[in-house]
Structures are given as structure tokens and as C-alpha cells.
Amino acid sequence: MRTEKIVCNICDTDKYEKRMYKINSGFLVKCSNCGLFYANPRRMDIIKEVLEDKTKKERTSGKKLNLKGRLYEFNTVLDRIQAVKPQGGRILDVGCYDGIFLNEARKRKWDCHGVEPHIGGARYAREELKLDVQQCVLEKCSFKDKSFDAVTLLATLEHHPNPLKTLKEAKRFLKPDGLLVISVPTIPFYLNLVRSRWRMFIGDHYTFFTDDSMKRLLGKSGYRLLSAGYVTKSVDMETISARLSSDWQPYNIGPLGRFFTKFVEVSRLGGVRFTVNPYDMKIYLAQI
Numbered sequence: 001m002r003t004e005k006i007v008c009n010i011c012d013t014d015k016y017e018k019r020m021y022k023i024n025s026g027f028l029v030k031c032s033n034c035g036l037f038y039a040n041p042r043r044m045d046i047i048k049e050v051l052e053d054k055t056k057k058e059r060t061s062g063k064k065l066n067l068k069g070r071l072y073e074f075n076t077v078l079d080r081i082q083a084v085k086p087q088g089g090r091i092l093d094v095g096c097y098d099g100i101f102l103n104e105a106r107k108r109k110w111d112c113h114g115v116e117p118h119i120g121g122a123r124y125a126r127e128e129l130k131l132d133v134q135q136c137v138l139e140k141c142s143f144k145d146k147s148f149d150a151v152t153l154l155a156t157l158e159h160h161p162n163p164l165k166t167l168k169e170a171k172r173f174l175k176p177d178g179l180l181v182i183s184v185p186t187i188p189f190y191l192n193l194v195r196s197r198w199r200m201f202i203g204d205h206y207t208f209f210t211d212d213s214m215k216r217l218l219g220k221s222g223y224r225l226l227s228a229g230y231v232t233k234s235v236d237m238e239t240i241s242a243r244l245s246s247d248w249q250p251y252n253i254g255p256l257g258r259f260f261t262k263f264v265e266v267s268r269l270g271g272v273r274f275t276v277n278p279y280d281m282k283i284y285l286a287q288i
Helices: 045-051 067-084 100-107 119-127 163-171 191-197 211-221 237-244 254-267
Strands: 016-023 026-031 037-043 090-094 111-115 132-134 148-154 174-185 224-230 233-236 273-276 281-287
Touching: 016 191, 037 045, 067 100, 067 148, 067 174, 067 224, 067 233, 067 273, 067 281, 090 100, 100 111, 119 132, 148 163, 163 174, 163 211, 174 211, 211 224, 211 281, 233 237, 237 254
Parallel strands: 090 111, 090 148, 111 132, 148 174
Antiparallel strands: 016 026, 026 037, 174 281, 224 281, 233 273
């Protein structure tokens, strides 16, 4: 697998405290200056697939899991947005994938638009949900500058090879009083216990944040931070069992996971749902 060495996206330095351990997207390091955690060297195959427009033409099967949980999370995000923007307006979701978030925003009378490089995800959003979604990377979209009241990047920035560039690019679409909304993986207090098996260490997650590193990134991109808070998840047993047996997940438990998946299916426990705060993802609101 081809990899590349990079510098810290915030400090532009290659100095880091130590090489920590291997993760699915490369090798985890922590910047000695700003504290940003990132994969270095990092794998290039998935980045290349996106940039060359060679993503799958089908919607990823994993996105079909836990729809109720996704709706719960997205509506929580919309509540936070509308606490600042009660009047609604035009919203651009960067990395909108299959458009489920935008569909929920549309129910609240937002004028919804999206950008998604994944062919299958964008196709589902356009054809099934009838949303205005452009299938491309943000830099190539044709939306008008300074035309959006809110720009969202939900569980998206960690996938981008250059978060700083992405946030600067997103800024040009915001109105002067527009709202930037980001949700990203944040380093949990228990990282030293789970190490490389943290659920966020999947193959196309390259950057992991703390409050301090996110504040620095926003400042360098031209934003000021308004608020930050943890994201609460709603999950069902079907989703948990599927992930425990998935090779894509760092916390899969192999044959035992497959046995558990079968048990959940046979016992019909898949619909059992609970709410949890894993303390490893935060939502940040900012303005120019």
C-alpha cells in the first residue's frame, strides 16, 4: 500500500512528539507544537480514489445501518444550528454523502444543497431524495460565493487530506454572518487504554482533534469559535454487532464478532436501542 509523509496541517512542521502506533490510515503522531494528532505517513489509496473520481457507484452498505440513530444525531445538530440561526436560510452540507442530513434540514424549511465526491452517495441523494447535490470535491463545485447562511462539515473534515485548505475553501461560500458547523473525532480521555482499536481509527480518517488544535485550525482558517460540545449517539444492537464483525472497523473482534452478529440476528435483538456519549466526537460552531 502506497503511503506519503506529510507535515502538520496547522503548523506546517514535521516535528512531532513521538510516533505513537500504527492505525488503519497510517501511523499516529502528535504535533509537538500544536498538539494535532494525525496519520503520518498516511495511506494514499482512498485519497487517490476520491481525487481521481473512482469511488463506488453504489451507496455504501454501512450507511444503511442505524438510520434512526443518524436521524437522532442530525436533528440534534439542527437544533444547535437553529439556536443560532432560528430563521433558517440556505445551507450547504460539505461531504453530505447520501443526503440524509439535508433531507432532515429540508423538513425544517431550509433551502438545502450539498457537495459529495462519492459517486454512489451523491447519486442516492439526487435520485432518491431529489436533493441539489453536486458530485465533486468542494474546490470544483459551482455554488455561488457568499450565498449560504450555514455551511456544515459533519464527520467529514477527518477524511480530507488538507483540513486547513478545506475550511478556507468553505469560507468563501458563507455570508458575512454565516455559520460554520463541524463535527469531528476528538481524542478521548481513554485513548491510552484502547490505543489503535479506537473506533475512529478507520482507513480514511487522517486527522484527530482536541479543543485546542481545533481552535488553532479555525483561527488559521479565518474563523472564530463560538461553541463546542460532545455529540451523543443513538445506536442499536444490529449496528454494534455488524461493526464488531467488520474488517473495516478497528475494534472488530473477528470470529467472535461474527458469532455475536448471528446471535443478534437469531434472537431478534437488533432493534434494541440505547443512547450513549462516547466522549470522542465534538461539534464546533464558528463564524468568520
